[in-house]
Amino acid sequence: MSMVGSSRDVLADILLGSRLRTVFQPIVELETRATVAYEALTRGPAGSTLESPDALFAAARANGRLAELDSACRVEAFRAAFAAGLDTPRGLFINSEPEALALLAGDVRPTTPAMVLEITERLLTGDPAQLLRSIDHVRDLGWSVALDDVGADSASIALLPLINPEIIKLDLRLVREMPNQHVARIMNAITAHAESTGAIIVAEGIETERHLDNARAMGATLGQGWLFGRPVDLPNPLPSISGLPSPVVGLAEAPGSTPFTISASRRVARAYSRDLLAEISRHLESRALAGGDTAVVLSTFQYASNFVGDVAARYAELSETVALAGILAADLEPDPTLPRLHMAAIADRDALLHEWSVAVVTPEFTALLAARELAPQPGAGADAEPQFEFVLTHDRAITIAAARSLMARL
Numbered sequence: 001m002s003m004v005g006s007s008r009d010v011l012a013d014i015l016l017g018s019r020l021r022t023v024f025q026p027i028v029e030l031e032t033r034a035t036v037a038y039e040a041l042t043r044g045p046a047g048s049t050l051e052s053p054d055a056l057f058a059a060a061r062a063n064g065r066l067a068e069l070d071s072a073c074r075v076e077a078f079r080a081a082f083a084a085g086l087d088t089p090r091g092l093f094i095n096s097e098p099e100a101l102a103l104l105a106g107d108v109r110p111t112t113p114a115m116v117l118e119i120t121e122r123l124l125t126g127d128p129a130q131l132l133r134s135i136d137h138v139r140d141l142g143w144s145v146a147l148d149d150v151g152a153d154s155a156s157i158a159l160l161p162l163i164n165p166e167i168i169k170l171d172l173r174l175v176r177e178m179p180n181q182h183v184a185r186i187m188n189a190i191t192a193h194a195e196s197t198g199a200i201i202v203a204e205g206i207e208t209e210r211h212l213d214n215a216r217a218m219g220a221t222l223g224q225g226w227l228f229g230r231p232v233d234l235p236n237p238l239p240s241i242s243g244l245p246s247p248v249v250g251l252a253e254a255p256g257s258t259p260f261t262i263s264a265s266r267r268v269a270r271a272y273s274r275d276l277l278a279e280i281s282r283h284l285e286s287r288a289l290a291g292g293d294t295a296v297v298l299s300t301f302q303y304a305s306n307f308v309g310d311v312a313a314r315y316a317e318l319s320e321t322v323a324l325a326g327i328l329a330a331d332l333e334p335d336p337t338l339p340r341l342h343m344a345a346i347a348d349r350d351a352l353l354h355e356w357s358v359a360v361v362t363p364e365f366t367a368l369l370a371a372r373e374l375a376p377q378p379g380a381g382a383d384a385e386p387q388f389e390f391v392l393t394h395d396r397a398i399t400i401a402a403a404r405s406l407m408a409r410l
Contacts, residue, residue, distance in 0.1 A: 007059040010050050015065065019045045020072055022080040023231040027093065027202060027224045030216060036242050038086060039093040039118070039224065040077035041231045057097070070100035074107045084234040089114045090144050091243035099126045101134035114142035116167060116244060121149040121156040124163075125324045128342060128407045135163060144247045146202070151186040154293035158323030160193050161361055161400045162296065162407060166247050168194065172205025172225075175214045189294065189363035191219055196396070200244065256350075259300070259357040259370035259402035263391040266398055271374065273385045277356060280369050280392060284358045285314055288322055291362035295322040298406040300346070300357045301329040302373070315341055326410045328352065342410045352409070356388065359403040368392070368399040 014020060024038040044050035050059055060069035074094055081092050093116045096104060104117075117138045124131065135145055146167035150156045151174045160168070168190055177183055194201055203215030206225030215223050253262055260269075281299075288297035297318055301307050307315070307329055319325040319341035326342035330353055334343045346353050356371040371390035393399065 007049065007055075008063050010044075010048055011056070011059045011063060011065060011069075014044055014048075014050065014056075015068060015072055018072070018076070020076045021045070022073075022077045024081070024086075024234050025224050025231040026229040027222055028228045030203075030212065030221055030223050033228060034242075035228075035239060036222065037088075037091045037093060037116070037244060038081075038234065038241075039231075040073075040081060040095070042073040042076070042095075066097060067100040067103050070097050071103040071107055074104075078107075078112070081234070084236065085238045086234060086241075087113045088241050088243040089142070090116050090246070091241050092116065093118045093146060095120065095148070096134075097122065098131055099123050101127075101130055104134045105137050108138055108141060108143070110141060112141070114144075116144045116146050118146040118148050118167075118169070119163070119165075121147065121153045121171075124153075124155045124159050125342075128324065128326065128410045131163070132404065132408045139247060142247070144244060149204075150190065155323045157186060157189045157294045157363060158296050158361075160189070160363075161366075161396070162404055164197060164400075165199060167200045167202055167244065169202045169204055170215070170218060170220060172203075174218060175203050175205055175211050187218055192363060194219060253401045253405050257401075257405045258350075258352045258355055259359060259368060259405060260355050260372045260389075260391065261351070262402045262405060263368055263370045263393055263398050264372075264389075266395070267391045267393050269372075269389040269391050271387055271389045273387055275385075277369065277371050277388055277390060281356075281358045282314075284360045284367050284369060285318060287365055287367065288325075288360045288362070289318060291360070291365060292321060293323050295360065295362040296324045296403060297322055297361075298324075298326045298357075298359045298403050298410075299328070300352055300355050300406065301327060301332075302346075302353060302356055304329045304332040304345075307332065324407075326406065328406060328409055344410045346409075350409075352406075357402065357406070359399055359406060361399060361403055365394075366396045366399040367394050368402050370402060 021043045023041050026035040027037040028035050044056045050056040060066045095118045144166040147165040148169045149171040150168050152171035201220040203220035203223040206223045206227045288295045328344050328346050330346045332343050332345045354373050358369045360367050369392050371388040374387045
């Protein structure tokens with residue numbers, strides 16, 4: 001029997017017989033070392049080829065059963081935690097893979113105590129709209145969102161402002177590496193985000209007092225690792241824990257909002273012709289390109305016929321450079337030659353159809369051009385240059401809200 005076949009059979013047996021195990025690792029306050037929460041971690045059956053979580057999830061991904069395994073892990077984690085009496089609000093961290101979030105709504109019910117959804121950094125940009133829907137769902141239930149392994153992949157830094165996690169979990173290598181430019185770059189991005197949002201920084205992989213010192217220097221106030229406790233069964237009796245604070249409410253965009261409606265409600269719109277907006281767009285796209293793998297650029301073009309020539313060439317380059325590039329236009333179809341460019345059609349009745357927008361978000365730079373086409377002036381000829389009312393802003397909150405409105409449509 002091949003290794004793939006063996007893994008498939010073992011995985012099927014695990015899922016059919018509910019043979020997953022949950023262990024729990026304490027998350028502590030670094031100053032006092034008091035436990036404030038636990039993270040639920042899944043293991044396969046002891047002694048099996050899929051005992052380790054890496055092997056277990058790799059097999060599920062290879063056999064197309066990742067979402068099923070992800071859901072089963074949550075169900076088992078809830079069972080084990082609640083059986084031990086762990087139901088403190090936001091006292092339990094539950095993991096989920098970004099590409100498996102579609103089943104989350106069925107696992108998390110209104111009667112489930114508010115916990116912390118911990119999203120791994122893998123494939124964060126795979127399905128942007130589903131990612132936002134799942135996050136909004138758990139937040140509606142009072143949950144907090146944690147982004148795991150921040151710094152391990154550039155996408156986790158790029159999407160920090162769009163996901164806006166209440167908890168940032170540092171990749172363990174940041175705590176263990178010697179200071180270098182990579183660590184400094186990530187530290188600056190995380191510090192800026194935490195200062196502007198109040199996000200809590202948690203350091204993972206703390207095994208020594210030196211690691212602890214490094215974690216504090218990175219701005220962490222909470223931590224986990226073998227220095228404080230290994231993943232094991234919950235203690236009996238279970239100690240009293242405080243859980244994490246309630247989520248901080250951020251800037252929320254109303255359903256159906258567009259970049260123009262979001263920005264024009266907060267800034268004065270001006271009017272001008274297409275040529276100026278084209279130059280502004282190219283400038284913002286160049287800033288996104290300079291931002292590299294920590295940049296997000298999301299744009300609308302009204303109609304697919306506008307996404308041609310130099311414009312298409314620029315976004316082909318952007319898609320290979322930035323963390324997330326997405327475009328929307330009426331009648332737009334995905335291009336198989338541009339696998340990293342997210343492309344979506346604008347619905348006929350979507351107000352976005354009348355807009356031309358470019359939103360750029362990087363750790364150091366944010367900007368939004370949001371334009372809406374004006375009706376032709378009476379007596380204007382058929383060849384008259386289209387006029388737009390537009391907002392150009394570098395306000396970070398407005399730009400992020402506008403970018404989220406586009407991300408939710410991808």
